[in-house]
Amino acid sequence: MYKATITVRLKTSVLDPQGSAVKGSLHSLGFAAVTDVRIGKTMEVWISAPGSTEAGEKVEEMCQKLLANPVIETYDYELEGA
16 A cells, blocks of 8 residues: 655646635735745545556556646655555
């Protein structure tokens, strides 16, 4: 059993209106040192696979088919377990 922790973020070339709103709110709260905010999402997925190579291949496929939009997002992941 493997646990994949997957992080999906907008590509740097894509505007992040949610991040801009959070940055503005932080500034209004006195955190003027904040220069930028990018919002992403983290997912934890448990996978049954015979080895880490197979688990990684499954995670790649999941990310490419469903969990990330490759046009506007990037992703990375870490595998734990075995």
